[in-house]
Amino acid sequence: MKAIIYRDNGAPDVLQFVDRDLPAPAPGEVRVRVAVSGVNPTDWQARSGAGHPKHFSEVTPHLDGAGTVDAVGEGVDENRLGQRVWLFMAAAGRPFGTAAEFAVVPAEQAVPLPDEAGFDVGAALGVPALTAHRALTVAEDGPRRLRPGALEGKVVLAAGGAGAVGHAAIQLARWAGATVISTVSSPEKARLASAAGAHHVINYREDDPAAEIRKIAPDGVDTVAEVALGTNLALDLAVLRSRGTISTYANDGGKPVELNVLQNMVLNTRLQFLVLYTAGPEARTAAAQDVAAAVRDGALPVGEQHGLPLIRFPLDRTADAHRAVEGHAVGKVLVDVTS
Template identity: 50%
Template structure:
C-alpha cells in the first residue's frame, strides 16, 4: 500500500515521504480499514515536529482521525463488520499505522460505525475534535441530559473543537454563546447553530454577552490565558471551564477568584482521558452523528502525495479541515 511515513521528527519537508509499504494484517481484536479520507489535526503536526514526543521507534504513519470501510478483521472481532463504514479516532496513538495511508489497522473500538447517509467528509472531521468537544461538555458534569436549558460559552467557535462543541451543546438542548475573530468565522459559528456570536476583537465583549446571559454553566476553552478574564466575568457557582489547548506561556491562575466564584478548571487531553469517560464521549459523538446533528467543517482536500503541503497548511492555521485522500 502507499503510505505517508516519517522515521524521525522534524519539519514536514525534511521528514515526510510517501512510500510503498506492506499492507498490515489485523491482529486479535483489530480491524483493518480501507481509508477514504484522513483528517489532519494540530496534534498530528505537533507530534511529527517532536513537540509532543520522541522519534518513532521504527516508523510512523501519521494522523489520528479518518474515515473508511472495514475490509478485514482479526481474531475475536465479528466478521459482520467487514464492509462497515467507520470513522476512526486516536488511530496513531501507540500505533505506527495512522490514517495517512491506503489502509490502517486499529483496535476495533477505535473504528466507530458511520451512519449510511453521513458523508465521508463528516467521518474524517470527527475523531479528536468532536470527541474532545464532547468530553469538554461532559467532564465533571451529570451527563449530556444535564446540559438542557444550560448556557455554554465556546471560545473559538469556528475551530474544529469549537464547531463540534456548538453542535453537540445545541443537540443537548443548551444555549450557546461563542467568540470568534472575524466575520468569516462568525458565519461558520452561526451555521453550526450558535445563539450568540461575538467578535472578541471588538469592544464591549463582556457587556454584549451579559445582555444575553448573566453566566455560563460550561466554558469550552481554547486559550485560557487570553480569555480568563472573560471566563471569570461569566462564571458562577458550578461553572466548569474545560481547557483543551495550551499556550506558549502558562497563565497565572487566580485561585481566590475561582474559589469565591465556586468555579473549577478542568484540563482535557484526549490521550489521557479515563477509559469510561472516553467511551461516553465517543458514544455521544456517534449518537449525534447518527441523529444528523453534526456537520463537516469546510474542507480543503489534498492527495496523499501532497502530504507535506497538507501539513504545512494545518501548521499555518487553515480554516476548516484539511483532509488527505489516499
C-alpha cells in the same frame, strides 16, 4: 499499499510517500480501507516532536479517518466486513495511523458510520468531536453523557467557534439542548460559528464582550470550552457563574496563565484541563458512543455551509496538509486517500 511515513522528527519535509506491505489485523483488530484521513494539530506536533516523544523507528501519522472495514482479526464479528466506519486515535501509541491506503486499529476504535453520513464527516470526528464531548461533560453538576436534553437549561460558551473543536462543541451542545454562545475574532469566523449552530456569536475584539455575554446569560455561563486559556481567562471568569467550569483543551497563542486564586475560590471555579490520551478509556468510550448517536441524528455535519470549511489534499501532498494545519488554516484539513 501507498502510505506516508516519517523516520525522524522535524518539519513537514520529513514526511515521505512510500510503498508498504498490506498490514494484517491482529486479534481484536480490524483493517480499514481508508477513504479520508483527518489532520489535527496533534498530528503535526507528534511529527515535529513537540511534546510527543517518538517511540517507533517509522511512523505513519494521523489519528483520525474514515473508510470501510475490509478484514477482521480473530475474535471480531465477521459481519463488520464492508462496514463504513470512522476511526479515532489510530496512531496513539502505535506506529500506524490513517495516512495510508489501509489502517489497522483496535475494533472499538472503528465506529460504525451511517450511510447518510459521508466519509468527510467521519474523518472530521475523532479528536475534535471527542475532545468537545469531554469539555461538555466534566462540570460538577453537569451530565457525564450527552443526548438530546442533557444540557437543557445550561449555557455553554465555545471559545473559537470557527475551529474544529469549537465547531464540534457548538454542534454537540446545541444537540444536547444548551444555549450556545461562541466568541470569535472576525466577521468571517462569526459567520462560520453561526452556521455551526451557535445561538449567539460575539467578536471578542469589539466593544465589551463580557457585557454582551452577560446580557445573554445574566446568571453566568455554566461551561466554557476554551482553546486559548492564557488569552481568554479574564473574560471567562468575568462571565462564569458560581461553580461553573472552564474546560481547556489548548492554549493557542501560548500566553502564560496567571491565576487569581482568591477570585477562583470565591467562584468555586472548576478548571478542567483535558487531553484524550490521558482522559481514560471509560471517558473515551462514552464520548465515542455519544458522538456516534449525534452523527446518527445528523447533528455533526461539516462543510462551509455548516461552519467548517473543508481543505483537501491528496495523499502524496500530506506535507502540504500539515503546513496548512500548522499555519492555522480556518476549517478542517483532510487528506483524500482512496476514492
